[in-house]
Amino acid sequence: MTATGVGSTEPGRSGGAGFAGGGARNLRATLRQELIGLGGIVERNMYLTKRYILWDVAFMVWTIANTLTIVFIARSVHLSPARENELATKLLVGAVIWAFLGIIFEFVTETVAWERWEGTIEYTFMAPLSRSMHLFGQGAFAVLYGLIRATILFFVVAAFIGIHMPHANFAAALALLAIASLSFMGIGMMTSVLPLISPEKGAQLGFVAQGMMLAVSGVYYPVSVMPGWMQAVAKISPATYALRGDRASIVNGAKLAWTDVWPLLIIAGVAIPLGLAIFRRGERYAKQHGKLKRSG
């Protein structure tokens, strides 16, 4: 009979001994298990995307319509065709990054909210998967999914408006967006704790954080037009560098600029560990106060 499936059952051996005795082998087994778990998060989100595909189509149509309302502004300001094209491209980049960021925040911030609503939250939190892998899995799917949606959005709107991008360096733009995603995930992890602490209002506060970040990052305008204090806050927002770099790559064909990369790496280096630490504190609080409970 397969007894338990959890390894040695020798008398007198403790769990601690199991870890110590295995050494590197146990470390490999744990790492393998964590990676399989991370894959499980991605797999689950793929199933959900497949099941809710019509919602996705509807949301995509809405996002395209919303982006058109912004990019058409370039047509109304009576500039020369070249300047109008440049303005339309800049607005498009802003709208696409807004949509991309929105997806990452939605997935990471609502890690808890979705599970609470579906009722699976307790099963996920009692599984032997580290919280970092849980959140990274959610973030990894969000980045993949967000990149696909952002690419579709970008090219559909560009084709609809008739934007020309003869010098665009899409590879550099995509690479910068991927680097920025790490920072976005870290900040998303910080806000994902909110639904854990406040089941009713937490998710909404996450959207507030997303809006604030974009407002100070020059989503449709240069950072220089904002008041001084907002410009100071813009310096610590990863969206500032993602928007600046992607605009330069798509409008002027600029290569990946180190001046945009290093701030993003530093912000990611701070935001991810901080996000994980905040989430762990929040989880502990929720377990002390009995808030890891389904609702809905």
Added chain:
Amino acid sequence: MSTLVAPASGSTSVRRDVPAVEVVNLTKEFRRRDKRAGRFARRRMPALKSVTFAMERGECVAILGQNGSGKSTLVRLLSTLLINDGGEARIFGHDAFRETRQIRQLVNRVSVEASFFKKMSAHENLSYAARFYGMPFSQTRTAIPEILERVGFPADRRGEAMENLSRGMQQKVALARALLTSPVLLLLDEPTTGLDPRSKLEVQEFIREVRGTHDATILLCTHDMSEAEALADRVGLLDRGELLFLEPVEDVKRRYGVETLEQAFFAATGRTFEDEHADDGDDEYREVFGG
């Protein structure tokens, strides 16, 4: 013999020289809004009061109790979903509040709510849940159809969304999910509550089968006294957070000089068991949070 497969990880050992579950003076309380005392005032609501008991490996223990008695709190504490306020709990020698990763490898749970992603199928729900326990695709490809067959889930409905399944079907999938990871401690929190009589009997029969073929220790929290009597080696009574007794059914009857568990409940608490409402196992939360 069990056909259950083992999860991939081999990082947690199970000691044979210690009780499967050892709970000593376990205490948990929640804070509840107290509007009479002021807008922001809170009062402490004890959910478990210094509960002490032990379970041997392979044993099935049933905990009976009214709504709000602390049964679900106990299950949540043992499954690392709550942090204790006092006392300790050990599962196969591992501290339930410090060695949570090891505990999670050993424990799984079936609660009164089936709790699935409703749009996803039984197979999809089981598949991703198994990944969290380190089971790769190569393992779940055969293990999931096998376990679903064992719980009597029809093969032609494996791809159907959970929301289209009956409560009884969903609960079978919940049992399959718990057993898929081969837990050594299975926590069953009202697993048959709300099921029709036929589904109830099927689930009970499956629990009996698991006991016979799978080396699992089972803690069963239930409202159903006949279920407790039929499935458990020992029966405990949790009343307002206090464990009044935990012993074999015959010993309970002898102790109170009664014929049935219902009479024993009355003798122990001074209340009749019929007063309670067999709806779910979350009532201590409802009472505490007013949810």
